[in-house]
Amino acid sequence: MSVRAFTQQIMGLPFSIHLRVGEVRTPETDRILEQAAGRVWQDLRVADQQFSPYLPSSEVSRINAGEQPSTSQMVTMLELAEQARLRTGGAFDVHYLGAELEPCGLVKGWAAASAAAHLSALGADFYLNAGGDLLASAPSGTLWRLGIEHPCDPGGLLGVVSGTDFALATSGTAHRGNHIFDVISGRPAAGLLQVSVIGPELVWADVLATAFVAAGHIDRSILDDFPEYGVLSYSTDDRVLATPVMRDHLAVMATG
Amino acid sequence: MRRISFFFFSTLSALVLLFSYRTSLGDATVVSSATSAHAHVVSGTATANSITPGSATASAPIITVPNPTSAAAPQAAPAPAAPAAPAPAAPAVASVIDGDSVNTSYGPVQVEITVTGGVITAAQAINYPNNDREDRQINSRAIPLLNSQVLSAQSAKIDGVSGATYTSDGYLRSLQSAIDVAGLS
Numbered sequence: 001m002s003v004r005a006f007t008q009q010i011m012g013l014p015f016s017i018h019l020r021v022g023e024v025r026t027p028e029t030d031r032i033l034e035q036a037a038g039r040v041w042q043d044l045r046v047a048d049q050q051f052s053p054y055l056p057s058s059e060v061s062r063i064n065a066g067e068q069p070s071t072s073q074m075v076t077m078l079e080l081a082e083q084a085r086l087r088t089g090g091a092f093d094v095h096y097l098g099a100e101l102e103p104c105g106l107v108k109g110w111a112a113a114s115a116a117a118h119l120s121a122l123g124a125d126f127y128l129n130a131g132g133d134l135l136a137s138a139p140s141g142t143l144w145r146l147g148i149e150h151p152c153d154p155g156g157l158l159g160v161v162s163g164t165d166f167a168l169a170t171s172g173t174a175h176r177g178n179h180i181f182d183v184i185s186g187r188p189a190a191g192l193l194q195v196s197v198i199g200p201e202l203v204w205a206d207v208l209a210t211a212f213v214a215a216g217h218i219d220r221s222i223l224d225d226f227p228e229y230g231v232l233s234y235s236t237d238d239r240v241l242a243t244p245v246m247r248d249h250l251a252v253m254a255t256g
Numbered sequence: 257m258r259r260i261s262f263f264f265f266s267t268l269s270a271l272v273l274l275f276s277y278r279t280s281l282g283d284a285t286v287v288s289s290a291t292s293a294h295a296h297v298v299s300g301t302a303t304a305n306s307i308t309p310g311s312a313t314a315s316a317p318i319i320t321v322p323n324p325t326s327a328a329a330p331q332a333a334p335a336p337a338a339p340a341a342p343a344p345a346a347p348a349v350a351s352v353i354d355g356d357s358v359n360t361s362y363g364p365v366q367v368e369i370t371v372t373g374g375v376i377t378a379a380q381a382i383n384y385p386n387n388d389r390e391d392r393q394i395n396s397r398a399i400p401l402l403n404s405q406v407l408s409a410q411s412a413k414i415d416g417v418s419g420a421t422y423t424s425d426g427y428l429r430s431l432q433s434a435i436d437v438a439g440l441s
Contacts, residue, residue: 003415005439014427016436018416129432132419147412147431149419154430156406160414172420194420 001142006037010044011052011108013131020125020140032122039118040128047111051077053102060101081106084207088222091211109133109169109206133169133209135202145251151194151234158194158240159232162251167202171195171209172234191216192233198249199229218243 006017017037021029050073052058059074069075081094081103094103112130119126120137127136127144136144141164147157151172161168172194195212197205208229212218218231218241230245242250409417409431417432427433 003439005436007436007440014433016416016432018435018439127416129416129418132417132432134416134418136416144416145412145414147407147409147414147417149417149431150406151420153406154419155409157409157412157414157417157431159407160412168418170418170420196418 004033006034008041008044010041011048011104011131012054013108014129015041015044015112015131016129017119018127018129019119019122020138020142036118036122040115043115043118044111047107047115050074051103051107051111053100053104060103063101077103077107077110080110080203084204084211087225088207088211088215089219091215091219091222092207105210106203106207109167109203113167113202130202133167133202133206135167136163136165138164143251148196148232149194158196158234159242160251161198161246161249163198163249166198166200166249167205168196168198169202169205169209170197171206171213173213191236192218193236194234196232196246197229198232198246199226205229 001020002023004019004021006019008015017040019033021033049055049057050059050071053060053064055061059069059071063069063074069078084092084106085094092105094101094106096102108130112128112133113135116126116128116135116137119128123139125138125140125142125144127134127146132149134146136146138144143162143164145160145162146168148159148161148168148170150156150158172192192213195209195218197209197212199205199208204226208222208226208231211222212231212233218233223229223231223243228245230247230249231241231243232246233241235241414431414435416435417430419430419432
């Protein structure tokens with residue numbers, strides 16, 4: 001087996017697709033893979049044009065200018081956002097300071113998971129990395145081994161997880177400074193430098209990681225509502241916590 | 257002249273600080289207290305065997321030592337050159353390290369970690385609070401695992417990397433970017 005990768009910048013973020021393919025390459029298999037990747041990028045661009053608060057023509061910008069939601073996708077996204085707000089006790093909110101709609105944090109994972117259907121359709125092992133949040137699938141049963149970046153050293157790892165079908169999202173302050181804000185105080189979140197969440201769905205892994213960084217701690221009452229999700233956190237005082245589901249996924253390193 | 261030498265000295269001490277932070281990452285003791293959040297510096301012997309040479313790192317809170325790769329960091333320290341040399345090959349010998357007992361908000365916790373080839377392969381609590389039902393509930397949720405150990409990406413044989421949201425600039429220096437390049441054709 002070999003791996004084919006495709007990369008693209010969308011929503012201001014780097015996306016990459018990795019596919020496990022046979023060693024034998026033909027123009028036909030190349031065309032199929034390129035076509036599937038192209039469809040993923042296309043779906044993500046469409047989502048960006050609809051949901052970006054930075055594009056004046058987007059539906060989100062129009063809502064922020066006072067219009068009502070007009071598409072079924074927007075209604076679905078807003079319903080999902082409301083679920084995320086309720087299930088995180090308000091720690092995850094697509095409304096900045098309770099007012100302006102800024103759904104990037106939700107749309108990225110939601111749109112990526114939806115677009116990944118083009119990759120599932122190939123039947124091959126793949127992962128999609130959406131700006132640091134990954135969705136992995138391995139129908140072959142061969143484990144994907146995914147590293148979690150160390151928050152203090154992007155060239156090193158905090159841990160490695162493995163599995164065949166899972167999502168892994170990481171939130172924190174390492175790459176953008178404090179880009180997550182406490183929705184109540186409006187101040188940058190403190191307490192946790194980085195949180196990674198593993199679980200079956202990318203959007204919820206992403207929501208939980210963001211919510212715990214924003215809250216500054218792993219809220220047990222929230223996590224109890226997500227029994228299939230595991231958390232690896234790194235605090236501002238350099239302490240690491242792993243919940244049982246996360247520990248089950250932490251990879252065993254082969255010797256040699 | 258006096259002013260010049262003072263400036264030189266402050267630059268030098270900043271560099272020393274940066275280096276002492278970096279080497280402290282290799283130490284495998286469990287961090288001792290949760291109360292010293294913002295002034296915390298990891299103590300202990302500096303055994304930097306799993307550190308990528310040349311990489312700019314800091315185990316201190318991001319507030320006092322901003323990540324040098326963060327474009328948004330307002331007071332970023334001058335970054336040493338980007339990592340170019342590979343990490344030294346880590347021996348594939350398993351070593352078991354017992355951490356110091358840590359006072360957490362749940363009570364004292366002691367953790368044992370197993371490191372193989374520079375990578376943590378196992379971690380278990382060998383001493384943790386179990387005084388009442390509430391404590392046992394907490395233990396079934398989360399235990400402190402380890403301190404700011406950095407795993408070498410070179411020895412970890414990874415397919416991809418999850419990290420806090422990349423900017424395009426940060427991505428260019430990321431491990432994921434290097435893995436992507438290997439798969440492009």
